[in-house]
Each structure stands twice: as C-alpha cells, then as structure tokens.
Amino acid sequence: MLRLTENGIDDIVKSTKRCTEDLHWKILQLQQMHFNEAIVYLSKNVEMLQTPLIVDHNKFLVGYHSENIRQFAPRYYRMSSIFLHQYKRQG
Incomplete structure (x- = not known):
C-alpha cells in the first residue's frame, strides 16, 4: 500500500x-x-x-473524496450510475 x-x-x-x-x-x-x-x-x-483507506492493484485513495471514490467501483456500476443520473435529470 x-x-x-x-x-x-x-x-x-x-x-x-x-x-x-x-x-x-x-x-x-x-x-x-x-x-x-x-x-x-x-x-x-x-x-x-x-479513513477510509481504499487500495486496489494499482490505485490508492486516502480519506473520502466522492469524485475519486468512483474509480474503485466496477465499470458496469459506474456506467449504470451515470445512465440512471441522466435518466432522472430528463424525466
């Protein structure tokens, strides 16, 4: 780490x-x-x-940064989250 x-x-x-x-x-x-x-x-x-200390194979995040913490979520989750956010804004 x-x-x-x-x-x-x-x-x-x-x-x-x-x-x-x-x-x-x-x-x-x-x-x-x-x-x-x-x-x-x-x-x-x-x-x-x-806290939190978040570690992945080549990524590291210390403390809570709402923008940066998304990089640790799986790609499919990030994409579905973006889609859902855009859908809510439109409708």
Missing part, C-alpha cells in the same frame, strides 16, 4: 491540525521513528490512520 503513496506514511496518517491532544502527540512520536518501528507503532495505534 505504501508504495502507491507519494509521501509514504505521512499520506495515510491523520493531520495534526484536527485531532485530539493525545493523537497529536502520537503522530509527533511517529514522525520521529524509523520506518519499521513506525509500521509496528501504526499497527498498534490504528486510530492514527485516515
């Missing part, structure tokens, strides 16, 4: 701007750790991760 990110662990961890003091402290601790140490720490403190 991390190989699909641009900034590694920083891309999957919650922002320190909008979190509790305890979570803020944990994130600061995480930023000081070596990679393997950070992975173990994250596995024990999953509340630090942004």
Whole structure:
C-alpha cells in the first residue's frame, strides 16, 4: 500500500491540525521513528490512520473524496450510475 503513496506514511496518517491532544502527540512520536518501528507503532495505534483507506492493484485513495471514490467501483456500476443520473435529470 505504501508504495502507491507519494509521501509514504505521512499520506495515510491523520493531520495534526484536527485531532485530539493525545493523537497529536502520537503522530509527533511517529514522525520521529524509523520506518519499521513506525509500521509496528501504526499497527498498534490504528486510530492514527485516515479513513477510509481504499487500495486496489494499482490505485490508492486516502480519506473520502466522492469524485475519486468512483474509480474503485466496477465499470458496469459506474456506467449504470451515470445512465440512471441522466435518466432522472430528463424525466
């Protein structure tokens, strides 16, 4: 999963701007750790991760982005959804 990110662990961890003091402290601790140490720490403190984390073979989405999340739906679903939306607008 991390190989699909641009900034590694920083891309999957919650922002320190909008979190509790305890979570803020944990994130600061995480930023000081070596990679393997950070992975173990994250596995024990999953509340630090942004949600949802959606991973496909070559696609990765962190957080909820209504426009981008559609790429993970099967093509037939996306096409039927587009058709249904257009049908409702016309009628």
